[in-house]
Amino acid sequence: EEDPLSSSSIVSRFQRYLQINTVQPNPQYYEAADFIISQAKSLSLEYHTVEFVVGKPLVLLKWPGSNPNLPSILLNSHTDVVPFEHHKWTHPPLGAHIDSHGNIYARGSQDMKCVGMQYLEAIRRLKASGFEPVRSVYLSFVPDEEIGGHGGAEKFAESDEFKKLNVAIVLDEGLPSPSENYRAFYGERSPWWLVIKAVGAPGHGAKLYDNAALENLFKSIESVRRFRASQFDLLKAGLKAEGEVVSVNMVSLKAGTPSPTGFVMNLQPSEAEAGFDVRLPPTADPESLERRIAEEWAPVSRNMTFEFKQKESIYDKFGKPALTAIDSSNPWWNLLEEAVRNANGKLGNPEIFPASTDARYFRNQGLPAIGFSPMANTPSLLHDHNEFLNQAEYLKGIEVYESIIKSYASYVGRDNFKDEL
Ligand SMILES: CSCC[C@H](NC=O)C(=O)O
Ligand SMILES: [Zn+2]
Ligand SMILES: [Zn+2]
Known part of the structure; x- marks a missing residue:
């Protein structure tokens, strides 16, 4: 043997x-x-x-x-x-x-x-x-x-x-x-799995108008991306390590009116949502990030809402x-x-x-x-x-x-x- x-x-x-x-x-x-x-x-x-x-x-x-x-x-x-x-x-x-x-x-x-x-x-x-x-x-x-x-x-x-x-x-x-x-x-880092939701006026795909759901969602996505870039820049410049910045990556997108051949192409939908995997370093300020989400990423002024699928605290059971x-x-x-x-x-x-x-x-x-x-x-x-x-x-x-x-x-x-x- x-x-x-x-x-x-x-x-x-x-x-x-x-x-x-x-x-x-x-x-x-x-x-x-x-x-x-x-x-x-x-x-x-x-x-x-x-x-x-x-x-x-x-x-x-x-x-x-x-x-x-x-x-x-x-x-x-x-x-x-x-x-x-x-x-x-x-x-x-x-x-x-x-x-x-x-x-x-x-x-x-x-x-x-x-x-x-x-x-x-x-x-x-x-x-x-x-x-x-x-x-x-x-x-x-x-x-x-x-x-x-x-x-x-x-x-x-x-x-x-x-x-x-x-x-x-x-x-x-x-x-x-x-x-x-x-x-x-x-x-x-602590995981926050965030879904932001937009609603808006439906309308003809050929029409240019304000307040469509996907337009509202994309304003948010642009704002998320600016923040993501600012964090990524710190990483790229070597000022912070991977675990020391907030990461945010879009992981899902949901919108459109289904049809037997795919999606209806000439209809702007009235709802749209995007999912993000967000990770917070233990040194982050969770309240300020949450404020950013409510004020910039999903503002009521655009009729947006958000929901956490997962939201873990950065603190232990003693609050540290x-x-x-x-x-x-x-x-x-x-x-x-x-x-x-x-x-x-x-x-x-x-x-x-x-x-x-x-x-x-x-x-x-x-x-x-x-x-x-x-x-x-x-x-x-x-x-x-x-x-x-x-x-x-x-x-x-x-x-x-x-x-x-x-x-x-x-x-x-x-x-x-x-x-x-
Ligand atoms: C929030 S529980 C998920 C745990 C998972 N762990 C390894 O990849 C992760 O996504 O980090
Ligand atoms: Zn593992
Ligand atoms: Zn694993």
């Missing part, structure tokens, strides 16, 4: 996990849970499954520490992946094909089945080396991150079950880096911006930097995650959470066609987690200096 620590068996376990169809909106969660539990058994980890929502299992694993009084470490990953257009891929998205460069192609290879398996492989290596944790290490494999995490991490982070784990620090997903420096995230400290008040940050360095890796400056991850639910509880996916020299292909991860980079990431878990699980200093400052 093959050595379970050989590179080829490590890579083939990753391929098996990638081949499980956990594609939204119909993920085969039980198949994924069975696979994770089989890994837990082979590693002699404690395991148990919770269903905060029926049919959506969350698998929790435990590597008990020698001092159960010390707060624990939580390594979180989501098991679901986003859909794909398989004809636009060069290799089947659930095939986990490895090409001649060693690139493993699959949906989830970057987001984030890699990380879930890397945690497990790091533990496999640590166990083989005889390492014993002082703090307990938990691994949560959660459902539904890609559709908002409401049936997974959100309920988990608010549960009594979770409080009993006495977690000190959470690690969750980050983003790949095209350079040799890994990226790490200490906060994220949900940011993880990256100064001396948070020992886990320095430990992470040091552990990555010890594994011959480099960490770039900490960033704000541009989109949303489950880490926000832990930060909302006041816990430190760091977004980190050890993929350097890798183009970011999350949610894109031909998502891949190079196998050498994957194996390197396992060594990085080995170093991090070793450092975190051995740390016996104070968990948080905040209260003493």
Whole structure:
């Protein structure tokens, strides 16, 4: 039988996990849970499954520490992946094909089945080396991150079950880096999904008149675009990072009078709406943005209305911006930097995650959470066609987690200096 620590068996376990169809909106969660539990058994980890929502299992694993009084470490990953257009891929998205460069192609290879398996492989290596944790290490494999995490991490982070784990620090997903420096995230932007609606006078398609619905909507779209450009300019000029500006992108447009052959071409419709994905940095002023929406993007003077499909607060449950400290008040940050360095890796400056991850639910509880996916020299292909991860980079990431878990699980200093400052 093959050595379970050989590179080829490590890579083939990753391929098996990638081949499980956990594609939204119909993920085969039980198949994924069975696979994770089989890994837990082979590693002699404690395991148990919770269903905060029926049919959506969350698998929790435990590597008990020698001092159960010390707060624990939580390594979180989501098991679901986003859909794909398989004809636009060069290799089947659930095939986990490895090409001649060693690139493993699959949906989830970057987001984030890699990380879930890397945690497990790091533990496999640590166990083989005889390492014993002082703090307990938990691994949560959660459902539904890609559709908002409401049936997974959100309920988990608010549960009594979770409080009993006495977690000190959470690690969750980050983003790949095209350079040799890994990226790490200490906060994220909050999603506001906005729909603005216009009404107006209907009329003949040949007539020029004021106050048509689409004219009213386009005035708003122009205003949104001016704001978008001002934010994008800050980014392009290098004055701000991606996570530090407000992004707003139009994601839907709805208008027109349907006919059997398409749309009626000579009728100006009386209603029109546009949808926007807006993201607010944790340092933004939510009230001023909301004022801008009401006064400039959807003004009553043009009879416009707006609605939020999603509107998340930038604040945690204590009313503070949900940011993880990256100064001396948070020992886990320095430990992470040091552990990555010890594994011959480099960490770039900490960033704000541009989109949303489950880490926000832990930060909302006041816990430190760091977004980190050890993929350097890798183009970011999350949610894109031909998502891949190079196998050498994957194996390197396992060594990085080995170093991090070793450092975190051995740390016996104070968990948080905040209260003493
Ligand atoms: C608001 S829940 C959506 C979460 C999703 N996460 C990853 O892409 C995102 O759009 O950021
Ligand atoms: Zn993800
Ligand atoms: Zn994703």
